[in-house]
Amino acid sequence: MNKAIIAKEFTEIVRDGRAIVLFGIVGLLLLLGLVTGFSTESTRSQTVFDAKVADAEVFNAQGAKNPHSAAHFSRMAHKPVAPFSAFDPGVSAYVGQVVWLEGHYRNPAMFRAAEDATELGRLENFSLAGVLILIIPLLVILLGYGSIAKEREQGTLRQIISSGTSLRSLLLGKFITVFSISFAFLVFSIVLAAVTSLFVFEASSQPLTDLFLRSVSLLFVYGLYTAFVTATTLFISAIVQEAKNSLLILLGLWTVMVVSLPRLSASIAEKVYPSPQSSEFWEAMDVRLSENRLDSSSAEYVAAERVVIERAFGKKLTESEIENLAINTRGVRLEVSEVIDSEIYTAAYAELFKNYANQKNFRRLLSIFSPTIALQHLSQAFSGTDVNAHEHFSNEAERQRNKIVRVLNEELIINDSGENLRYLAPPEFWETVPEFEYEYPALEIAWRQSGADFFIVLAWALFSTVGMFWLGKGRLEV
């Protein structure tokens, strides 16, 4: 019975010229989204690659130089293109791509508005994910608004019901038809994005399995979302008497749940948990750093000094051995201040990212009114372009900064003596400074961080589908 309903629905769609035009428009928009994302991300990928090579060449070719001067000159940490950034650029446009790994300072990522940029306005990005989130519900609505209402209007519903077909069977057949057409567009988009990622962004060197699992994860959550939209569309179509009213209600819901609420939720979240302005953030940082600066005669400072010296020499040292060492004491002080300041930077950045997490949690709370918000979170998380992924990069860059500065300071501590900074490291030294090799957090971590968003989308999908079938169980006016 269901096969007959599905086959008839497909035949009608194929013969309806308007549906074919609609599919053409949706396909074109998706291709446009892909081309736009691909163009932006391939430029970014090439820029990152070129900049990384140039940075390494310049750093390694600085010749004989004092390590502390080199610490200010230092290196850059370049963020590689995320696994699915051509599909969903997420917050990439609002957070930096490169971190200057300078001595004394944990710099924010550069080439972005400010560290305090939020997810606000992510929908302004014209990307494949943006098109899917906006257009797929619209496609489902246009395919399904008249599913039951039109049958009722033209009288065929009476014929179907009188034939002994249950409303539930009819709804199931129509659900499968509308869902499978929309799902085909999802598969088309995500497979294209994966292929693009695989062949174009080789530099990101994501393992094939990771790419595959990310594709499946994206397909799964977008599929759940599509199931929600399809079930809701059929539900409305079944309870409303006229097809035009069904269309009006569904377009109203689309405007509120897909277009307005996600944007509004970002604005409200920003109001509730305001991000600090860049200048405010750095002023507060300066105050914190000076307040936490230790007196060089304090026990804590002395203990830190000891740790720094032992680490430089790679062994435990007695008091007298330390006293007799010919070391550069300024180099020791520089490294001690790095160790102490790094903790303050870590705490301050953790607070900043906590604020972003609070904004995200608040948006998540609002997704009880619209699963689109939760879907956006999931899409960015599985694409490796959400705030969590950026936090991971930022922390990895900081670890790299600590590593580089330590190598430079220790070169000074060991090879110079006294208070001055006269020592010049040999030209070949620079190549011993470790390179920054960044790997995006595994998909598993994205799943763990997105559990709540996933359950929200799942709950919406289940709730609407059960609601639709519950309606099919009852007696409906024909």
Next chain:
Amino acid sequence: MRELLLAQNLTKKFKSNSALCDLNLTVRESEILCLLGANGAGKTTTINLFLGFLKPTSGKAFVDGLDVCENLNEVRKKLAYVPEQVSLYPSLTGLENLDYFVKLSLNNRLGKAELQNLLDRVGLNKSAANKRVNGYSKGMRQKVGLAISLAKNAQALLLDEPLSGLDPSAANEFTTILRNLADQGTAVLMATHDLFRAREIADRIGIMKSGSLVKDLSPTSVDQSTLEEIYLQQMRDTELV
């Protein structure tokens, strides 16, 4: 003979308006009962109650002994229905429409030859059957509707003014098919305004007024003009009321 359609004190009220009041009627196998009556007399409501499209306010409707309200799916398998306007899918051909409704009704598919055979029986030729129904006349649609009912091989056939708008030739073909169906054992309940056809085809003629069956006549006991007189008398009474 088996009572395939039975209404027992069937009442349907829409808010304060009574569409049907304590209706009692029976249609046995191989019997055609034609219901006559003015618009709003309760003919369509009676059919809707048998089909389970409406729930009775009180009383019961039975199909082959099964209470309609309690056995809706079973009941619908035993019934076939031809409305006044047979609704079909305009982008499908007559044959495809028939194929679709047959699959829904029988949960099984018939071969193309069997489907065409059904359409031939109702007088829709192959060339017309393979055209999309958006170009069909009302008579052609009614024929497809009747073919759908024939395919179902239902025990009882409910027809709601199926002859309205049909030309005399098409109406004649239609009633001939109905008679054949009844002769094969189907119980037919047909609501109509066509007194001439009713008298020609029916085994019994019921006249409905204000939701009640006020006359139950045998066509053999009345000639055409008497039937017309009785009918008009009832309608005049309605107007006076």
